Amino acid sequence: MTAALNIRPASTDAPTTPVLEIGNLAVGYRGSDGFHRVVHDVSLLVRPGEVVALVGESGSGKTTTAQAVIGLLAENGRLEAGTVRLNGTDIAGWSQRQLDTIRGRKISLIPQDPTSSLNPVKTIGAQVAEVLQIHRQGSRTEIDARVVELLARVGLSQPELRARQYPHELSGGMRQRVLIAIAIALRPALIIADEPTSALDVTVQKRILDLIDELRREDGTAVLLVTHDLGVAADRANHIVVLKGGRIQEQGPTSEVLGSPRSEYTRKLLADAPSLGKIRSTPRARSPRVSGSDDAIVVENLVQDFSVHGRREAFRAVDDVSFTVQRGTTHAIVGESGSGKTTTARGIVGFQRPTSGRILVDGVDVTTLRGENLRRFRKTIQLVYQNPFASLDPRQTIFQIVEEPLLNFDPVPREDRARKVHAILERVGLPQSILTRKPRALSGGQRQRVAIARALVLDPQVLVLDEAVSALDVTVQAQILELLEELQQALGLTYLFISHDLAVVRQISDTVSVLHNGRQVDSGRVEDVFLRPGSAYTRELISAIPGQRNANQS
Structure with a gap:
């Protein structure tokens, strides 16, 4: 008989027993060529009300460690050695049936991808209700009321309506809030947040992390935050554990790890993190890389409408956007999902004809090209997509x-x-x-x-880079950005850099356009826009860059 767990919502001034204590954890996977250990001798503590960040690149073992804690390893995975103590009780050897009794009730998971983590054929309300039904938390009427209460708690407007909707009817940020509602439904002592904001725009990311922070403070919940983003860890964690190759490189209070890193690997991560590397000083002024004043790209009063089935009025995706890009420089178009940045880029490359306006690339009016002339134009301008895996x-x-x-x-x-x-x-x-x-x-x-x-x-003369580094780990991202800089210097290339990551934009771009709901709300030299943003929206984007809390306090 397994000892009953005595886990209560933690408070920051109550028991000293860690909510989670991992001791000498070892995890491996069986493949076609045998069994391979991927987590080696990992030990860490998470205390009540504390956020501990597991930081590392892809393959570092951070997600495997988190999955081992909650008993959700892949079928070919095995916890080989070590202990996983939840409020003092070792659950490392528990069966899936035993773990089912505490998942949701004592320990919860906020998964990474809100798109694939929700059932597309069940309503939002039914999916939130499920965890309450499994643990028999009241009658159907009581559960329905609790569902609406939870959706309101995580900041969803019109919670009664959201409960009746399906996942495809909600934005990515709204779906992630639903996953948080499920995770907090039974007020667990520990929440494992596995890259909970990696697929979200920067302002949505900030709101989600603020929400997790608020819930942690109110309920004393402990959080194990799995992230590859040192800026997020710097802002949100009390304690950082750095993993590489399944081994801990170093761990300690956030201020100590970031202020005086002991391992070479941590120092490399810090050097490569754009949000941390540039936040301590103002954006550096950059001069054009080539002499002369000729423009490689000229966009004048660009408008792009799309017809919408069932609606008489067209949807305006891009509304009167204008900018120029000097030859041999980098111009960034930044904005969140739906801002019109990719639509603008597609018009410049010639993939779609704008509703009105003019686009000149290397002196050629793209909007007038047809057939063979358009095909040959594409030798002048090439596109690098976001996801190298696809x-x-x-x-x-x-x-x-x-x-x-x-x-x-x-x-x-x-x-x-x-x-x-x-x-x-x-x-x-x-x-x-x-x-x-x-x-x-x-x-x-x-x-x-x-x-x-x-x-x-x-x-080509021009490269359009559509979120070309957003799918990469921070050190790989730094290598690709360095490569792009070298190629630009050597070949005189002009870059149009499409991104939602302002930290990267500040690092590599000469000029920038900020788009919001299809309109250009700021434009100019990078240092001018970052130091003196002209719109409230740009100020919100800049304030949401992760890593600034730690920098401002240091």
């Missing part, structure tokens, strides 16, 4: 992927194509040995270098 054909070798653009235009002899592929691969810092491999054999950073090589093989 933008490369998994059936092709790396050589075929990079060579393909050369086959789409004027005939190039095979020997010349091979020479060009080899040269551009070397230019982006990839070994020739990968040419026979397929994308699945490459890391995320290597895949994005391949995507950049494919874009450059036609010798």
Whole structure:
């Protein structure tokens, strides 16, 4: 018989027993080539009312550690050694049936992806009610009332309406609030938040993290925060645990880890984090990288309407946007989901014809091009997509992927194509040995270098980078940004950088346009916009950049 758990909502001034105590944890996975240990001898404490951040890159073991705590490892995963004590009781050896009695009631999980974590065919209310029904928390009427109360508690407007809606009818931020409502329904002592905001816009991210903070303060709940974002950890955690390769590199109070990191790996993470690296000083002024005043891109009074089924009026996605990009410089278009930034970029690349306005790229009016002229124009401007895992054909070798653009235009002899592929691969810092491999054999950073090589093989003048580093870990992101800087200096490239990450934009861009609901609310040199934002929306975006709390206090 397993001892009953005595876990109550914690308060910051009550018991000293840690809510969670992990001791010498070891976890492994069985693969086709045997069993591999991926978490080695991990030990940490989470006390009542405390936030402990597990920080590391992909493959560091942070999510595996969190899954082991709540007993949700993949089928081929196994907790090999160590203890997991929840309020003093070791639950490491518990069966799934035993763990079911405490999941939701004593320990809850806020998963990473709100899109895949909710059942698309069940209403929001039914999904929140489920955890209450499993633990028999009242009659149907009482549970229905509690569902509405919980949806209101996490800040959803019209909670009665939301309870009747389905996940696809809610935004990403609203869906993440639903997951938080489920997690807090039974006032657990411990919440595991696994990258709870990584897919969200910066202002939505701040609101979600504020909400978790508020709930923690009110109920004394302990939080194990899994994140790759050191800026988020700096703002929100009392204690940071840095993982690499399944091993703890260092851990301690947040101020100590960030202020005096002991391990080389932590120092590298800090150096590569754009939100922390630039927040301690004002954005540096940047001068144009090339002489002259000619503009590579000119956008004048751009308007883009889309017809909507069932509506007489068109939806205006871009409303009177204008800006210029000087040759050899980087212009960023920033904004949240639905701001019109990607729609603007698609018009510049020639993927869609604007409703009105003018777009000049290298002196050519894109809006007048048709057929063969439009196809040939695309040699001048190339696009690098957000996700290197989805933008490369998994059936092709790396050589075929990079060579393909050369086959789409004027005939190039095979020997010349091979020479060009080899040269551009070397230019982006990839070994020739990968040419026979397929994308699945490459890391995320290597895949994005391949995507950049494919874009450059036609010798374009302009690269449009659509969230091109947002899917990458911080150190890989830093490497790609450094590569882009080197390529721009060497080749005189002009970049149009589409992003929701203002910390990265501040680091690499010369000029910026801020879009909100399709309208341009700020535009100019990066240092001017960041130091003297002209709109309340831009000020809100800048204030939401993670990592500023710690910096302002230091």
